[in-house]
Amino acid sequence: MKKQRVSSAVIRRLPRYYRHLSDLHDVGVVRISSSALAGSMGLTASQIRQDLSCFGGFGQQGYGYNVENLRGEIADILGMERGHSAIILGAGNLGRALMENFHFDRSGFALTAAFDIRPELVGRTLSGVPVHHIDTLEGYLQSNRVSVGVLTVPSSAAAAIAERLVKGGVRGLWNFTNTELAVHGPEVVVEDVHFADSLLALSYMITEET
Amino acid sequence: MKKQRVSSAVIRRLPRYYRHLSDLHDVGVVRISSSALAGSMGLTASQIRQDLSCFGGFGQQGYGYNVENLRGEIADILGMERGHSAIILGAGNLGRALMENFHFDRSGFALTAAFDIRPELVGRTLSGVPVHHIDTLEGYLQSNRVSVGVLTVPSSAAAAIAERLVKGGVRGLWNFTNTELAVHGPEVVVEDVHFADSLLALSYMITEET
DNA sequence: TAGATTGTTAATCGATTAACAATC
């Protein structure tokens, strides 16, 4: 299946499709039509069919889609079966919150290590994840294929560590710092999680007209 | 200034404008043209002028925009001067990570309290924020104007607590659980922070064509 | 089979970009 350029709007909807299909599957739903799925997700049936047609024809006329099958197809499109791996940079509160509460494996990622600079953390194992000293990063990247670096370091350290990750061949940066990373090289993708931007958008929406 | 309906695309860019203007201001830049700002943000000058024109004319022909002034205008548009307040529901790792590391005040919010059910947390003060028992939520909401509830509870508890917050008159929900909240009432806004969706989008982007 | 629903093409809608008169 040759990918045409898929728009960012579609890419952002794919995880939602995956999530809703998983929920449906969990409660035992076997088949669903585009219009039923659209209803429960607040989209139009046309949009769903249009989105899916970027990747192939997964449905059947007169029947709809098999939930489990479509969920699997989307998992595959999202790269969840590629054996991606991730490491956490910065084992502070946020890093630890992700280690303890976020299920990387449910998104198809193996969380293999964390890195920090604090001596009291290095050498420990948190939530089953070994914490290494940040000085050993280059060596680790050389001997382990790491897909994504999760940046939960202080903002001041973000740019330098990002660069080291990129040099080490990481493919994606999941950036929780409020720094805008200027990453060169078209082969590295940055996904920003800007809490402040999110809260400010909410602030706008709850602020009534004067 | 009568607000026409402002598109979601524009709303999502406003916090970025704010952030970039703050950075410029911090390094002492006094004025900037739409094209210079566009260059540094990866947008077009047209888009910036078009976006700003939703809210008024903040520039001057031949000159551009005064950085400090425009930053202030956008802060005002975003509602950062409205004295918004927030409470955290769930003082687990993620809740505590937000209390310790996220500067609510920099987004114009006062973080006034946290709520949890665990006896060992209730009564304590974490990062300067008092932790109350979740049973006292209704009373708290009655005696304090709360703009936003930050949902960092386990998914299983999310829906019920969301409902209690809405009943208590909260205007916005900042939802960190991976539950899709079905909140009724058009006067309540939900802003989702779905970590998994974000990581899966990244996963898609780093997954090369077969 | 008949009814339902897909995948896809065409129509519409909205957002981005370009152009330019106004003017600091």
Added chain:
DNA sequence: TAGATTGTTAATCGATTAACAATC
């Protein structure tokens, strides 16, 4: 003043929605 740059109108581009023949 002359040059620069805005705010806004028009043109373009892309995404969403509608329609429908194909077909399970």
